[in-house]
Amino acid sequence: MGYGNYSYEAHRDLVEDRKSTGQVAFTEQRLHPLMDPHGVRVRESRDSPDHPETLSLVFALDVTGSMGHIPRLLSQEHLPGFMKLLYDCGVPDPQLLFMAVGDAVSDQAPLQVGQFESTGELIDQWLTRTWLEGRGGGTNEESYELAMYFLAQHTELDCMVKRGKKGYLFMTGDENPYEVLSRHLVERWVGDRLDADLPTEAIVAELQKSYVPFFIVPDPQRLGSCEVAWRRLLGDHLICLRNVEDICHVAAGLILLNERRVEKLEDLREIFLKAGLSSERVPRVLHTLAPFATTLGMGPPSVLKQIGNLVTGLLG
Amino acid sequence: MRHSRPRAFVVCDLGFGDAGKGLVTDALVRRSGARLVVRYNGGAQAGHNVVTPEGHHHTFAQLGAGSFTPGVRTFLSRHVVAHPTGLLHEARRFDGVHGGQVLSRVGISRGARVITPFHQALNRLRERSRGEGRHGSCGIGVGETVHDGLLHPEAMLTAGVLADGVQARALLTATRDRLRDEAQRLAEACGAQGLEAARFAAAELSLFSHPGVIDRWMSQVQPLVEAGCVVDDEVLGQWAEGAPVVFEGAQGVLLDESIGFHPHTTWTDCTPRQAMALIETHLPAHAPVRIGVLRSHGVRHGNGPFPTEADLGVRVPDHNGENPWQGPVRYGWFDAVLARYALDRCGGVDLLALTHLDLIARRGGIHAARAYTSAPGHALDFLARWLPGAEGVRLVAEGAGALPAQEALGAWLQRGVVPKLVDLAKAADFIAWVEQELGVRVGMTSAGPTVNDVSWSPDLAD
Numbered sequence: 001m002g003y004g005n006y007s008y009e010a011h012r013d014l015v016e017d018r019k020s021t022g023q024v025a026f027t028e029q030r031l032h033p034l035m036d037p038h039g040v041r042v043r044e045s046r047d048s049p050d051h052p053e054t055l056s057l058v059f060a061l062d063v064t065g066s067m068g069h070i071p072r073l074l075s076q077e078h079l080p081g082f083m084k085l086l087y088d089c090g091v092p093d094p095q096l097l098f099m100a101v102g103d104a105v106s107d108q109a110p111l112q113v114g115q116f117e118s119t120g121e122l123i124d125q126w127l128t129r130t131w132l133e134g135r136g137g138g139t140n141e142e143s144y145e146l147a148m149y150f151l152a153q154h155t156e157l158d159c160m161v162k163r164g165k166k167g168y169l170f171m172t173g174d175e176n177p178y179e180v181l182s183r184h185l186v187e188r189w190v191g192d193r194l195d196a197d198l199p200t201e202a203i204v205a206e207l208q209k210s211y212v213p214f215f216i217v218p219d220p221q222r223l224g225s226c227e228v229a230w231r232r233l234l235g236d237h238l239i240c241l242r243n244v245e246d247i248c249h250v251a252a253g254l255i256l257l258n259e260r261r262v263e264k265l266e267d268l269r270e271i272f273l274k275a276g277l278s279s280e281r282v283p284r285v286l287h288t289l290a291p292f293a294t295t296l297g298m299g300p301p302s303v304l305k306q307i308g309n310l311v312t313g314l315l316g
Numbered sequence: 317m318r319h320s321r322p323r324a325f326v327v328c329d330l331g332f333g334d335a336g337k338g339l340v341t342d343a344l345v346r347r348s349g350a351r352l353v354v355r356y357n358g359g360a361q362a363g364h365n366v367v368t369p370e371g372h373h374h375t376f377a378q379l380g381a382g383s384f385t386p387g388v389r390t391f392l393s394r395h396v397v398a399h400p401t402g403l404l405h406e407a408r409r410f411d412g413v414h415g416g417q418v419l420s421r422v423g424i425s426r427g428a429r430v431i432t433p434f435h436q437a438l439n440r441l442r443e444r445s446r447g448e449g450r451h452g453s454c455g456i457g458v459g460e461t462v463h464d465g466l467l468h469p470e471a472m473l474t475a476g477v478l479a480d481g482v483q484a485r486a487l488l489t490a491t492r493d494r495l496r497d498e499a500q501r502l503a504e505a506c507g508a509q510g511l512e513a514a515r516f517a518a519a520e521l522s523l524f525s526h527p528g529v530i531d532r533w534m535s536q537v538q539p540l541v542e543a544g545c546v547v548d549d550e551v552l553g554q555w556a557e558g559a560p561v562v563f564e565g566a567q568g569v570l571l572d573e574s575i576g577f578h579p580h581t582t583w584t585d586c587t588p589r590q591a592m593a594l595i596e597t598h599l600p601a602h603a604p605v606r607i608g609v610l611r612s613h614g615v616r617h618g619n620g621p622f623p624t625e626a627d628l629g630v631r632v633p634d635h636n637g638e639n640p641w642q643g644p645v646r647y648g649w650f651d652a653v654l655a656r657y658a659l660d661r662c663g664g665v666d667l668l669a670l671t672h673l674d675l676i677a678r679r680g681g682i683h684a685a686r687a688y689t690s691a692p693g694h695a696l697d698f699l700a701r702w703l704p705g706a707e708g709v710r711l712v713a714e715g716a717g718a719l720p721a722q723e724a725l726g727a728w729l730q731r732g733v734v735p736k737l738v739d740l741a742k743a744a745d746f747i748a749w750v751e752q753e754l755g756v757r758v759g760m761t762s763a764g765p766t767v768n769d770v771s772w773s774p775d776l777a778d
Contacts, residue, residue, distance in 0.1 A: 005361075005363070005377070005455075005456070006360070006377050006378075006399075006402040006403070006405035006406040006409065007360040007361070007377065007399040007401070007402030007405070007431070007436070007456040007457075008402075008455060008456065009402070009405050010399065010401035010402045010404070010405045010536075011401075011402075011433065011436050011437075011440075011456075014401070014433055014523070014529070014532065014533060014536070015519050015520070015522075015523065083507075084507055084510070084511055084514050085511065119504070120507065120514065120518060121500060121503065121504075121518075121521060124518065124521075124522070124525070125525065128525060128526070275511065276510055276511040276512065
């Protein structure tokens with residue numbers, strides 16, 4: 001046991017005890033009034049003297065039963081370092097909004113919305129305020145479309161308004177969205193009175209005017225139940241993680257690729273290594289990003305092309 | 317020689333700590349029949365190792381190093397900065413290995429300051445935010461607690477308050493709110509040092525944002541209150557049982573807040589002073605005997621001046637190896653100049669205890685610094701008072717004890733001096749040389765880890 005630092009052990013117990021019981025964040029037992037989207041006109045992501053070139057990012061986390069561990073993991077392990085990671089990757093002023101998504105039909109708080117924040121500590125506050133209701137519908141559908149509706153209608157991004165640059169949405173989940181968003185549910189949860197129900201496709205189209213949305217499935221086992229619907233809505237913006245702990249690095253990679261801050265997927269290797277990602281995890285993250293990179297024409301060279309090059313080389 | 321009055325031994329490290337106070341305390345308890353060990357300074361960061369002749373080992377942090385002797389009690393005086401949950405951890409570890417219920421032999425003064433989780437988190441954040449520039453603190457929060465107590469004496473949580481749940485919670489809440497901004501600032505500084513530091517900072521910082529922490533901590537310290545460990549200072553006289561008492565010091569005089577070399581110091585009085593005051597107040601019938609502890613060589617954990625630092629060429633058997641907060645252990649030659657300085661500034665001792673003498677035989681002799689010469693471009697005036705044969709020389713270190721002067725002295729020791737070494741072939745030569753150089757008799761020596769390796773001079777032989 002080395003140096004007999006019992007007080008250190010006691011302190012570690014206190015910190016880890018809270019970790020194991022999930023109390024680091026998510027202590028709320030009901031919807032926190034500051035996270036209630038009802039009546040909110042707009043959530044703003046603004047430039048400031050400290051952060052003159054904001055890039056707006058949204059993490060919308062499915063907090064229903066089967067996905068409930070992901071917000072904990074994010075808040076305890078990954079989000080604290082995510083902002084730093086983005087700085088390291090050359091994104092100067094990221095602003096992050098945290099949302100929690102549930103089921104508008106059966107949950108008491110199907111949508112919880114924080115504020116855009118620029119520091120890990122402030123984001124952590126919103127994570128703390130989030131209520132992990134942990135129910136969900138059991139219908140293979142969650143109200144992802146309600147979250148997308150809110151973002152499309154009730155956020156204003158300086159990156160978009162001033163610089164014509166879209167923000168990013170990373171929505172985690174493992175179920176389908178409802179095909180239509182009922183106007184009654186919109187009025188009940190957000191407070192807007194609509195003339196008609198909204199098809200989810202129309203919401204996505206509206207959302208894409210100001211955001212680049214990604215739907216992120218935490219592991220390949222969960223992909224089957226929701227792949228068809230999300231492929232139809234988002235195409236190659238459906239991302240499936242090999243391991244859920246990669247989520248922040250994958251999100252950072254998606255931004256860098258889409259912003260074309262790197263020339264090709266392979267360039268991310270060094271960036272991730274420099275940012276402290278272990279050399280074992282780098283290949284997994286790159287592998288996860290490969291399909292999206294390929295669509296952008298930044299992917300790894302295809303096998304056919306490699307063979308072609310080889311043949312050319314031999315002949316030449 | 318018979319003593320009409322029972323003696324109160326005050327064990328005081330004259331170096332940078334790690335001199336062997338655990339062994340000396342354990343040996344004095346066994347030899348003198350003392351029933352009580354009193355901690356008179358420092359706090360939970362102590363690491364005093366004791367190995368028994370039967371091979372049992374414990375690193376004593378808050379339990380007194382006499383605890384291996386059945387029935388011997390520990391009293392943590394009001395000058396100790398206590399860590400209740402750390403103490404419970406230590407007691408569990410001790411009981412788990414050695415049996416018994418050691419807590420039934422522990423008392424904490426009601427007036428002892430208590431380290432809160434917020435002080436500890438702040439300390440850890442501060443250490444981490446400094447990156448490489450650590451100052452050798454153990455990440456427990458002693459310094460933060462003392463410093464905060466100086467600024468807000470009325471808001472200090474003391475052991476006596478722990479039993480009053482309402483007041484304790486109020487003080488904890490106020491402490492948390494008072495320290496939060498600083499914690500936030502330090503966490504941001506950590507965030508600039510990479511992902512791992514940011515993660516570390518987030519975990520520590522989260523202590524400040526979650527209301528459950530205080531309840532959790534209060535329920536963790538409850539066993540200490542229920543075991544009746546919090547007591548009035550008056551028990552000292554009763555617990556002494558008319559037998560000798562051993563006052564076990566922590567740290568070392570060269571780490572003392574006003575004698576050590578700022579900023580490589582600790583927030584505590586490392587001289588025998590506080591022990592002497594406790595004896596005068598609570599044990600008036602006891603005759604104090606101050607025992608200054610030194611190794612046959614120099615040792616220091618972490619950063620800071622160490623003029624005689626050198627490769628000793630042999631492995632030093634040490635329990636106090638590297639720990640993540642103090643950094644690696646460093647060794648060097650015995651330094652009579654610094655020992656004179658320590659003796660002079662701490663008010664002197666009555667006897668010396670020299671430990672690790674076996675090292676001299678193992679390496680076939682040893683070097684020791686008798687004096688310094690100045691490095692090029694530096695003068696020795698600053699140190700004149702503690703150089704050999706310089707009695708009566710003026711005290712050049714004007715304003716000694718003030719932080720700038722201590723810092724300047726430290727800088728001199730790091731850059732301005734070159735030790736002048738003498739060779740001593742045998743342990744007996746070393747002992748005689750030390751007595752002559754320091755002008756203090758050696759009362760006990762050790763040549764191994766246990767009480768069986770201790771030799772006693774006539775001064776302590778009865």
